[in-house]
Amino acid sequence: MADVDQGSVLPSESSPLILDGLNSTDSNGTDAVNATVAKFVATPEGTALAYGSLVFMALLPIFFGALRSVNCGKSKVAGENGCDYEYRNSSDMPETITGRDAARFPIIASCTLFGLYLFFKIFSQEYINLLLSMYFFVLGILALSHTMSPFMNRIFPANIPIKQYQLLFTQGSGETKEEIVNYEFDTKDMICLVISTVVGVWYILKKHWIANNLFGLAFALNGVELLHLNNVSTGCILLGGLFVYDVFWVFGTNVMVTVAKSFEAPIKLVFPQDLFEKGLGANQFAMLGLGDIVIPGIFIALLLRFDVSLKKNTRTYFYTSFLAYIFGLGMTIWVMHTFKHAQPALLYLVPACIGFPVVVALLKGELTEMFSYESSEEVLPHTPRLTHYPTVSGSPASLANSMQSSSSPRRRRNNPPM
Numbered sequence: 001m002a003d004v005d006q007g008s009v010l011p012s013e014s015s016p017l018i019l020d021g022l023n024s025t026d027s028n029g030t031d032a033v034n035a036t037v038a039k040f041v042a043t044p045e046g047t048a049l050a051y052g053s054l055v056f057m058a059l060l061p062i063f064f065g066a067l068r069s070v071n072c073g074k075s076k077v078a079g080e081n082g083c084d085y086e087y088r089n090s091s092d093m094p095e096t097i098t099g100r101d102a103a104r105f106p107i108i109a110s111c112t113l114f115g116l117y118l119f120f121k122i123f124s125q126e127y128i129n130l131l132l133s134m135y136f137f138v139l140g141i142l143a144l145s146h147t148m149s150p151f152m153n154r155i156f157p158a159n160i161p162i163k164q165y166q167l168l169f170t171q172g173s174g175e176t177k178e179e180i181v182n183y184e185f186d187t188k189d190m191i192c193l194v195i196s197t198v199v200g201v202w203y204i205l206k207k208h209w210i211a212n213n214l215f216g217l218a219f220a221l222n223g224v225e226l227l228h229l230n231n232v233s234t235g236c237i238l239l240g241g242l243f244v245y246d247v248f249w250v251f252g253t254n255v256m257v258t259v260a261k262s263f264e265a266p267i268k269l270v271f272p273q274d275l276f277e278k279g280l281g282a283n284q285f286a287m288l289g290l291g292d293i294v295i296p297g298i299f300i301a302l303l304l305r306f307d308v309s310l311k312k313n314t315r316t317y318f319y320t321s322f323l324a325y326i327f328g329l330g331m332t333i334w335v336m337h338t339f340k341h342a343q344p345a346l347l348y349l350v351p352a353c354i355g356f357p358v359v360v361a362l363l364k365g366e367l368t369e370m371f372s373y374e375s376s377e378e379v380l381p382h383t384p385r386l387t388h389y390p391t392v393s394g395s396p397a398s399l400a401n402s403m404q405s406s407s408s409p410r411r412r413r414n415n416p417p418m
Contacts, residue, residue: 042273065224066301102238215266328352
């Protein structure tokens, strides 16, 4: 496991899981006098709490994101829960990753990761991180607001009138007029945006780990919900490619580690190992990149939609892959804890998340049916294919695609009066 300076973060969600920190300590002024820096040693209780909390937080967006990806697909077909074939905003539209997209994904991600490496080598780290902070501030507000929306729909008082709003920016005039931004929202969305903005300001000003985690969980949940693999073969191509990507950039070069130490953004989940000693002001963090959640998560969500398509009222493949993810992440933590070296989590997650469901399908005689299943046709018709690529593999920029217009927005269909 590699030591990382306090405050450093992971450059991509598929970066290695890093569970140690290096920080100066002050013991009765001795360290200050001797100008020495001591390595922080977490207690067994603090380490167990940090590990357990990271695993728990990683499971939340996978479980609920998968459920939301299925529920939205069902609602569009049935016309329930305010969903139909037409979306109020293009940000609500899931994007489908095809086999061609999956094959190019690791290559584009590698080029972009190396580009970031060169940027941090040439330009000032301070100014780059300032720009990134503002970028993820906006994306975080949108992602957290979208995450909170279903909950707000349930608790919003019925006696409060709901007003509709529209934010519209256009370019040109007449026949050349082009929509730049067309965002429709209502009173409930306004409340979600205000709450999310408060969290965003908190993160910008304090960089507090709780605010970081709120944004990180929102990014991960939106990614699992809105990024859809069209079939199992595509999922295997994507996970296999990113498996090689992760292993190469972690073990083959120092690029990933260099960018990790320079990149500051809420693209990881963190939990302090010194929480018992310092409370909420703790600063020795265990970290997990979001890609180690989103990449396996979208594959697990695909298997849940496959379970639904079988119409057997079982969730065999979903629970199998979900347990496989827990096993793979636990194996990652065990290897790091044993060998004290950073590990690419996808090295363990990919074989587990693909292998376990395939073995179950073989035993049940459903392997052919699994690989012939097409998610975009059976559950999510009229879903656009992925046309934008993230700045780093699995980074929140990919999640931001769900927040940005990838096609002309379509307004919500007005239901005829009863």
